[in-house]
Amino acid sequence: MSEIALDPAPFVHREDDGIASLTVLVDGIHCAGCVQRIERTLAGVPGVVTARGNLSTRRFRLRWRDDQASAADLIARIAALGYGATPFVERADGDSAATNRRLLRALAVSGFAAANVMLLSVAVWSGAVSDMDEVTRGLFHWISALIVLPAAAYSVRPFAGPALRQLSRGQVGMDLPITVAVVLTLGLSIAETYRGGPHVYFDAAIMLLFFLLIGRTLDHQARARAGRLAENLLVLRGMEATVIDADGRQRAVAVSALAPGMRVLVAAGGRIAADGSVESGRSDVDTSLVTGESVPVAVAPGAEVLAGTLNLTAPIVVTVRAAGEDTVLAEIARLIDTAGQGRGAYVRLADRMARIYAPMVHIAALATFLLWWGWLGAEWQAALIVAVSVLIITCPCALGLAVPVVQVVANGRLLAEGVIVKSADGLERLAEVDTVIFDKTGTLTTGALVLRDADGISPDDLAFAAMLAGASRHPICRALHAAAGHPAAAGGVREHPGDGLSLALGEGEARLGRHAWAVGGEGAAAQGPELWLSRPGHAPVAFRFDDSLRRDAAETVQALRRMGLAVELLSGDREETVARAARDSGIDVWRSGARPADKLAHLSRLAGEGRKVLMVGDGLNDAPALAAAHASISPAAAADVSQAAADLVFQGAALGPVAHGIAVARRARALARGNFALAFAYNVFAVPVAMAGLVTPLIAAAAMSASSVLVTANALRLGLGRKAK
Amino acid sequence: MNALVFLIPAALLLGLLGLGAFLWTLRRNQYDDLDGAAGRILSDDEPPEKS
Numbered sequence: 001m002s003e004i005a006l007d008p009a010p011f012v013h014r015e016d017d018g019i020a021s022l023t024v025l026v027d028g029i030h031c032a033g034c035v036q037r038i039e040r041t042l043a044g045v046p047g048v049v050t051a052r053g054n055l056s057t058r059r060f061r062l063r064w065r066d067d068q069a070s071a072a073d074l075i076a077r078i079a080a081l082g083y084g085a086t087p088f089v090e091r092a093d094g095d096s097a098a099t100n101r102r103l104l105r106a107l108a109v110s111g112f113a114a115a116n117v118m119l120l121s122v123a124v125w126s127g128a129v130s131d132m133d134e135v136t137r138g139l140f141h142w143i144s145a146l147i148v149l150p151a152a153a154y155s156v157r158p159f160a161g162p163a164l165r166q167l168s169r170g171q172v173g174m175d176l177p178i179t180v181a182v183v184l185t186l187g188l189s190i191a192e193t194y195r196g197g198p199h200v201y202f203d204a205a206i207m208l209l210f211f212l213l214i215g216r217t218l219d220h221q222a223r224a225r226a227g228r229l230a231e232n233l234l235v236l237r238g239m240e241a242t243v244i245d246a247d248g249r250q251r252a253v254a255v256s257a258l259a260p261g262m263r264v265l266v267a268a269g270g271r272i273a274a275d276g277s278v279e280s281g282r283s284d285v286d287t288s289l290v291t292g293e294s295v296p297v298a299v300a301p302g303a304e305v306l307a308g309t310l311n312l313t314a315p316i317v318v319t320v321r322a323a324g325e326d327t328v329l330a331e332i333a334r335l336i337d338t339a340g341q342g343r344g345a346y347v348r349l350a351d352r353m354a355r356i357y358a359p360m361v362h363i364a365a366l367a368t369f370l371l372w373w374g375w376l377g378a379e380w381q382a383a384l385i386v387a388v389s390v391l392i393i394t395c396p397c398a399l400g401l402a403v404p405v406v407q408v409v410a411n412g413r414l415l416a417e418g419v420i421v422k423s424a425d426g427l428e429r430l431a432e433v434d435t436v437i438f439d440k441t442g443t444l445t446t447g448a449l450v451l452r453d454a455d456g457i458s459p460d461d462l463a464f465a466a467m468l469a470g471a472s473r474h475p476i477c478r479a480l481h482a483a484a485g486h487p488a489a490a491g492g493v494r495e496h497p498g499d500g501l502s503l504a505l506g507e508g509e510a511r512l513g514r515h516a517w518a519v520g521g522e523g524a525a526a527q528g529p530e531l532w533l534s535r536p537g538h539a540p541v542a543f544r545f546d547d548s549l550r551r552d553a554a555e556t557v558q559a560l561r562r563m564g565l566a567v568e569l570l571s572g573d574r575e576e577t578v579a580r581a582a583r584d585s586g587i588d589v590w591r592s593g594a595r596p597a598d599k600l601a602h603l604s605r606l607a608g609e610g611r612k613v614l615m616v617g618d619g620l621n622d623a624p625a626l627a628a629a630h631a632s633i634s635p636a637a638a639a640d641v642s643q644a645a646a647d648l649v650f651q652g653a654a655l656g657p658v659a660h661g662i663a664v665a666r667r668a669r670a671l672a673r674g675n676f677a678l679a680f681a682y683n684v685f686a687v688p689v690a691m692a693g694l695v696t697p698l699i700a701a702a703a704m705s706a707s708s709v710l711v712t713a714n715a716l717r718l719g720l721g722r723k724a725k
Numbered sequence: 726m727n728a729l730v731f732l733i734p735a736a737l738l739l740g741l742l743g744l745g746a747f748l749w750t751l752r753r754n755q756y757d758d759l760d761g762a763a764g765r766i767l768s769d770d771e772p773p774e775k776s
Contacts, residue, residue, distance in 0.1 A: 032764020055761030104751055112744040116737060136729075143733060 008071040008087035010254045013038055019049060020066040024075065025059055025232055027084035036582035038078055045069055045077065057228050060085075103217045106155035113151030113715045114203070117144045118701075121203040125698045134196060141193040141200045148202040149186065155209050157184050158216060174400055177361060178212060180206075181391045188388045191381070197384045204392050204700045211708045212400035219404035222411045226420050230649055241273040242266075244317065255597060262320045266311045268473060274320045277305045281316035282497040284474060285309050288441045288619065295529045296475065298498035298514075308620055308639050313474050314497035347668070348425045350403040353676055365390045368691045388697040393686045402675035402711035408670060409718045410668040418636075418651035419661050426647030429631040430662055431669035432612050436560050436626075437603070438703040439617035440581050444553050446653060447544040449529055451477055451483035461541045465533045468493050468501045468512045474530050477512075478502070479545055500531070508536035515542075546580070550655045553585040559659040563666075566611075570594050572621050599625040604722035616658055618642055633658055664718075671718055675711045682707050 013021050029035060035053040040061065042051035047068025053060040062074055071087065078085040120140045127137060156179060159247065163175035185205040192199045236714065242265040243253045250265060258264065263279060266272050272285070284296040287309045294317045296312055299305060303317055365387045372383035411421045421427055438444045454462070462484050469477035470489025481487075493503050500513010510536050511518040518532040519540045529545040550556075557567050569590035571578045579593035603625055606613050615629035618638035626632035627645040636645035643649055650657035686703060689695060755762065 032761055032768065035761055036765070036768050053761065054758040056758045101751060104756065105748065108744055108747045108751075112740050116740045120733075120738060140730075147737070632773065 004098035008075055010252050010257065011087040014066060019063055019067050021061070021063040021073045022069070022071050022074075022087055023059055023061055024078070024085045024087050027058070027080060027086070029053070029055065029058060029083060031055070034083070037081060038083065039385070041077055041081060042074060045074065048074070056225070058232060058332050058574065075174075096220075097229065100220055100224060101219075102275055103158060103213065105222055107210070107213040107217055109151050110155035110206055110213055113147050113155075114206045114210045116147055117203045117206055120144050120557045121170040121697070121701065128198075128698075137198070138193070138196050141189075141202070144200065144202040145190060145193055148206045149190075152182060152186055152206055152209060155206075155213060156341050158213065159209075172355050172358055173351045174358075176360040177354060178208070178400060180362070182209060185392055186285055188384060192385065195381070197385075198695065199389070199391055201388070201697055201700060204697065204704055207701065208392075211704075215401035215404035218408045222408045223424060226411065226415070226422055229415075229420050230422050230643065258320055260320050260679045264320060265315060266318055267315050268311060268313055270311050272305050272307060272309050272311055272318060274307050274318070276305060276318040276320045278305060279317045281314055283314040283316045284312040284498060286312055286475065288447060300498060303353055306620075308641075313495060314637040319718050348403075349428050349672055350400075356585055361391065361394045364394070364687060364691070367371060371691070372693070386691070386695075389693070389700065390687060390690040393695055394683055394689040401708055402679070403672050404713050406668050406672045406675070406718060409715060410664050413718065414648075414657075414661060414664055417657060417660060419657045420649045420650060420651075421647070423647045426631060427665045427668055429647065430614065430633075430665035433565065433614040433631055433662065435566040435568065435606060435611045436614045436658070437568045437570050437629070438587070439615075439619060439622045440573055440578055441547060442618040442637065442654070443616055443622075444545040444569065444581055444585055445549050449479035449636070450548040451479060452544045452546045454483055457541060457543065461533060461538070462543075463487060464510070464535065465512055465531070465541070465543060468503055468510065468533075469531075471495065472501055476531055476545055480531060480543055505536065510535040547577070549584055550653060551582065552654050552656050556659050557586050559636065559656075560662070563659065563662060565614075565662070570599055570625075572599075572619070596621045600628055603628050614658075614662070633661065668719060671715055675714055677706065677712060678711055682710075 008022060008024075011022055014282055015021065026038065029038070032055055035055050037052055039051050042048050042062065045064075047065040048062070049065065050063040051060065051074075060078075062071075064074065075085045075087065083516045111173045120143060124132070124137055124140050126132075159175045159182075162173065163179040166173045166176060182205050185201045189200045189202050189205070216598070218466070218649075241253055241255055241258055242250050242264045244250055244265055254263075258274050264273060264276070268283070278299050278301050280301055282298070282300045285299050285305055286296045287306065299316065304321075305316075306312075368390050369383050369387035372378040372386050373380050378386075405428060410427055414421055441447060466481050466484030466487050469480040469484075470487065471493035472478070472495055481489075490503055493501050495501055496513065496517070499517040500511060502512075503510045512531055515530070518534045529547075531543045533543070534542045560567050563618070567587050567589070569578065569582045569585075569587045571581075571590070571592055572594055574594060575592040577688040578590055582588070582590035599622065603613055603615065607628075607630070612630040615625050615632045617623075617632070618628055618635050620639040620641055622634075623639065623642045623645045626634060626642055631648075632646040633648040633650060634642045636643075636651040638646070638649075648661055650661070682703075689699075750756070
C-alpha cells in the first residue's frame with residue numbers, strides 16, 4: 001500500500017444539517033474490546049455525533065458536525081491507536097440486506113406459527129387416544145387454519161417467487177416441489193377441516209416451511225458475509241488518486257471519479273490508478289499483476305502505463321488516457337464477459353437432484369390418487385388425501401436444508417483458514433476439478449525476489465552493493481539488501497530512476513544498476529532480474545535474482561497430485577524463468593509467454609477434452625482464464641478484476657489453502673450426496689407406507705422432523721472433522 | 726373445556742408478543758453485527774450514544 005496517507009475528503013458524505021458522515025474500514029480489530037476502544041476514543045472528540053463499529057464487517061460508521069471535527073483528524077486518531085483505517089464508499093448492498101431481512105421475517109413468522117400450531121396438534125394427537133370429541137377437534141383444526149394460512153401465505157413467498165420465475169422459463173428447481181407440496185397440503189387441509197375429518201396437515205406444512213427457511217437463511221447469510229469480506233480486501237488497497245489541477249493544486253479523488261485528460265501524481269510505491277501515459281518523471285514500474293512479467297519496466301515521459309501496475313522508484317505524473325474500447329482493461333473485461341458465459345449453464349447439485357426428485361414424487365402422488373380412486377374404488381376425496389400424504393412424507397428437506405447446511409459449515413471451515421468462498425456454486429464446481437493450472441508470478445511464487453547463487457559472489461562485493469541498495473525502495477535493491485542481512489545504508493547514494501544507484505567515492509563513482517548504465521556497452525541479454533555493480537579498480541559483478549516460490553509450493557503440488565489431479569504451469573513470463581519455477585515446484589507440464597488470449601485458448605482446449613480445470617492465478621492477464629475455468633482461486637493480493645472473476649480467494653503467504661480448499665469441497669460434496677442417499681433410503685420406507693394410506697398427521701410431523709434433524713446432523717459432521725484433526 | 730377460551734388466546738397472544746419483539750429487534754438492526762454484540766455485553770461502561 002502507498003505510504004502517502006489517504007485523504008478521506010472524497011469519501012465524506014455531507015448531509016443538509018451540517019452533519020458529515022464517513023464509512024471507514026478498520027484493519028486489525030479482532031475483538032469487541034478493540035471496537036470499544038476506538039468507539040470511546042472517537043466519542044470523546046468534540047463534534048462527533050456517532051461512532052459505531054461493526055465487528056463482523058470491520059466497518060465503522062462515523063458521523064460528526066462538519067464545523068467541529070474533520071475526517072482526517074478522526075482517521076488519524078484511529079491510526080494513533082494502532083489500527084489501519086481506510087475510508088471508502090460503501091457499495092449499496094441494499095439488495096442483499098433486504099433479502100436477509102425478508103428471510104428472517106419469514107423465518108420468524110413461520111417459527112411462531114409452527115410452535116403454536118404444534119401446541120394444538122399435540123392436544124389433538126393425545127385426544128385421539130383419550131376422549132376428545134369431534135367438535136373440540138374441529139375447533140382446534142379451525143384455530144390451526146387461522147394461524148397457519150396467513151403465516152404460510154407470508155413465508156412461502158421466498159420459495160413461490162423463484163418457483164414461478166423458473167416455471168415461466170421452463171426450468172425446474174428445488175423451489176417448485178416445495179411450493180407445490182405446501183399449496184396442495186394446505187388446500188387439502190382446509191377441505192378436510194371443512195368436512196370435519198381427521199387428515200389435517202397444517203402443522204406439517206408450516207414446519208416444512210420453517211425448516212427450509214432455516215436452510216435458506218443460513219445459506220444467504222454465509223454468502224453475504226463472504227461477499228463483504230471479499231469487498232473489504234479490495235477496499236484495503238486504497239481507492240483514491242492524487243490529481244494535479246491546471247493551477248498546480250493537488251487534491252485527492254476517488255479512483256472511480258477519474259476522467260480522461262486528468263493528470264495524476266503517482267508516488268513511489270503507489271499503484272497507478274488508470275491507464276495513461278507518463279507526462280513527467282522517470283521510474284520503474286512493476287507490471288507483474290498485469291502481464292505476469294517479474295522484472296520491473298523502466299518508464300520515461302511518453303511511455304504508456306497500465307492501471308493496476310505499481311510505481312517503484314520515483315514519483316511520476318500520468319495523464320489519464322481516454323477510456324475507450326481499446327484500453328487493455330476494456331479488452332480484458334470483454335474476454336471475461338465472453339469467458340464467463342459458459343459457466344452460467346452450471347446447475348447446482350440440489351437443483352440437479354430436484355430435476356429427478358420432483359417429477360418422481362409428483363408422479364408417485366398422481367399414481368397413488370389414480371390407484372385409490374380408479375382401481376380400489378375409493379371416493380375421490382379419500383384418494384386425494386392419500387395422494388397428498390405421499391407429497392408430505394417425501395418432504396424435500398434434503399434438498400432445501402441439508403445442502404445449505406453442508407455449504408455453510410464448509411464455508412465457515414474454509415474461512416477460519418483464510419479462504420473466502422465467493423460464488424454460490426464455487427465449492428461444488430471445485431469438488432469436480434481434475435486439473436489444476438497455476439499462474440507463476442504472484443501465485444506459485446510470492447512475487448518477492450531472492451538473490452541467486454549467492455555463494456559465487458565475494459562477500460566484499462555483496463556487502464558493498466548491499467550498502468548502496470539499502471538506500472532504495474526498488475524491489476531488486478531490497479532483495480539484495482536482504483540477502484546481505486540488512487546492513488546499514490551508505491550515505492550520499494543518488495538514485496537514478498530507470499537506471500540504478502550511484503555513490504561518489506574518493507577514487508571515482510560506484511554504480512549499481514542495469515548493465516548498460518552501470519557497466520556500459522551492450523552486455524548479454526538479461527535472463528531475469530539482475531543488477532550490475534561497477535566500482536573503480538574492481539571487475540563488474542552481476543547479481544541475479546529469482547522470484548522465490550511460495551514456501552509450500554512444491555509440497556502443495558505434490559499434495560494435489562496425491563489427490564489425483566493433473567498440475568500445469570501457464571505463465572506470461574519468459575521461458576527460462578518459467579522452466580526454473582516449474583522444475584523447483586515439481587510441475588512437468590508448463591508453458592511460457594502465454595498472453596491472456598492464449599491462456600483462454602488453452603483452457604477451452606482442455607475443456608474440449610472433457611477436463612474440468614481449476615485455474616489459480618492473480619494477474620489481470622489471468623482474469624479471463626479465471627472466469628472461463630470450471631473453478632478458480634486467486635490470492636488476496638491479486639488484481640481487483642481477477643478477484644472479482646475468481647470463485648475463491650485465499651489469504652496468507654502459503655499455497656496450501658488451494659489443496660485444502662479442494663479437499664474440503666470434496667468432503668462437502670460427499671456429505672451432500674450422503675444426505676441425498678439418506679433421503680432416498682428414508683423414502684424407500686416412507687413412500688409405500690404413505691401410498692398404502694397409513695400415514696396420519698402425527699406420523700407425517702414426526703417423520704418430517706426426524707428426517708430434517710438427521711440430514712442436518714450429517715452435514716454438521718464436516719465441522720466435527722476439524723476438531724478431530 | 727371452558728379454560729380453553731382463555732388459554733388458547735393467551736398462548737397466541739404470548740406467541741405474538743415474541744414475534745413482535747423479534748420483528749422489532751430486526752427493524753432496529755440488532756442482527757447486523759452478531760460477533761460484536763456478543764462481546765459488547767461484557768464491557769461495562771458504554772460510550773455515550775448521542776444519536
